[in-house]
Amino acid sequence: MSPKQGVLNSLKTGAFLRSAVRTLRAAILCVVISLAARAAFAQDAAAEPKIDTGDTAWLLASAALVMFMTPGLALFYAGMVRAKNVLNTLMMSFVALSVVTILWVVIGYSLAFSKGTPFIGGLEWIGLKGVGQAPDDFYATTTPHMVFMVFQLMFAIITPALISGAVADRMKFSAYVLFIALWSLVVYSPLAHMVWGEEGYLLSLGALDFAGGTVVHISSGFSALVLCILLGKRRTSSAEDMRPHNLPLVLIGAGVLWFGWFGFNAGSAVASNGLAASAFVVTHVAAATAGFVWVLIEWIIYKKPTALGLATGAVAGLVAITPASGFVEPIPAIVIGAGVSIISFFAIKLKSKLGYDDSLDVFGVHGVGGTWGALATGLFASKAVNSAGADGLFYGGGVELLGKQVIGILVAVALAVIGTLVIGLILKFTIGLQVSEGEEQTGLDLTQHGETGYAGLASGDTGLEANGLSLAMESGSAVTSSEASKVQKS
Secondary structure (H helix, E strand, C coil): CCHHHHHHHHHHHHHHHHHHHHHHHHHHHHHHHHHHHHHHHHHHHHHCCCCCHHHHHHHHHHHHHHHHHHHHHHHHHHCCCCHHHHHHHHHHHHHHHHHHHHHHHHHHHHHHHCCECCCCECCCCHHHCCCCCCCCCCCCCCCCHHHHHHHHHHHHHHHHHHHHHHCCCCECHHHHHHHHHHHHHHHHHHHHHHHHCCCCHHHHHCCCCCCCHHHHHHHHHHHHHHHHHHHCCCCCCCCCCCCCCCHHHHHHHHHHHHHHHHHHHHHHHCCCCHHHHHHHHHHHHHHHHHHHHHHHHHHHHHCCCCHHHHHHHHHHHHHHHCCCCCCCCHHHHHHHHHHHHHHHHHHHHCHHHHCCCCCCCHHHHHHHHHHHHHHHHHHHCCCCCCCCCCCCHHHCCCCHHHHHHHHHHHHHHHHHHHHHHHHHHHHHCCCCCECCHHHHHHCHHHHHHCCCCCCCCCCCCCHHHHHHHHHHHHCCCCCCHHHHHHHHHC
């Protein structure tokens, strides 16, 4: 090989090496850029909320359970009124399913949960605009936003329906429909925003309400008290039998409410997790305890344990555990359940002395029971149960949480009382609240709906009278309804 040829070969080799180095360098750079891009994408993907199928399934099931509570409430209330008003009482719960749903979709949900002021939401989600299948970064990080919305809708439905028990037997159906429509916007939505809404006043304050002690029970209980006073008492004679006409219906309704309440409380974890399991357990424990303690009280005082007492006690226990269900352990749940039976039992006893006609004791069970539950949360809440909560007085937290709970109660009471008073007075002096005396004596099934709850019962007699009349007719005797009633009572 000549010297010239060697030099050329050396140059070619060097050029090849330099080219190879450049190619390798470019490849390494591409790999680094690709890895960095993948890492950035993974970080962004991790930051975005993802739908969890288990959480979504549980929240959908919980929404269905809470919806089922409204028919359960209808049965619970309907069994306690006289037979001539059973259909009207059922209708008062069922109509809320329609009226509140429409309002919630149009504007109620936006006022309750969209960003606004600390006291009421804005109009961002009016008509459910922007509430779709994607998660929400505040309310529903692992479920579609629409699932959270419909879960909260079921709460908004049953809350004004609870009030109907206080005005049973005597309120115009038209006035009731207008009342719950206005009340759901004036009272419920602002209170829900303050307690659960992003930047809501009571949420920012640190007051705890896991599933609706203030939003649902205190608000409906105190509103029921105001409305029944505005409405006036039932027009009854001293000889009229005012006992519940169908206690089996009451027990069935209480059972449905108990069943649905698992969705009410455990569903409020908004996830299928340990917190949901804890809320489920304490809900059952409190209801069972309260039902039995109510029976014991009756056994001691009246020497007879009643079915109505068991049903009422169980519902009171469910009411009281609601705000605390996501923050307390099972033993405090027993204390909460036992306490509410004692407190609500004697609160109802005071009704006749104070002179107000709360037909089905909504205030005594929901207003008083919800207040006890909110205070009990301040006593027994534990961060060991829910790290997002706080420690109550008996768990080393001092009186700080208890003070916040008192503020929450006062806000709920003030809004409920003022809102109900304003709406009630407007309706009273425009279309009127109470049916006429003749309509009340005939019965609201016929006068308000043109129907009767039981076949052949057109005179407004009680269930006992109807049964007595039926027996007399079967025996071939020609007796009047009043005579049949005497036979039955004897």
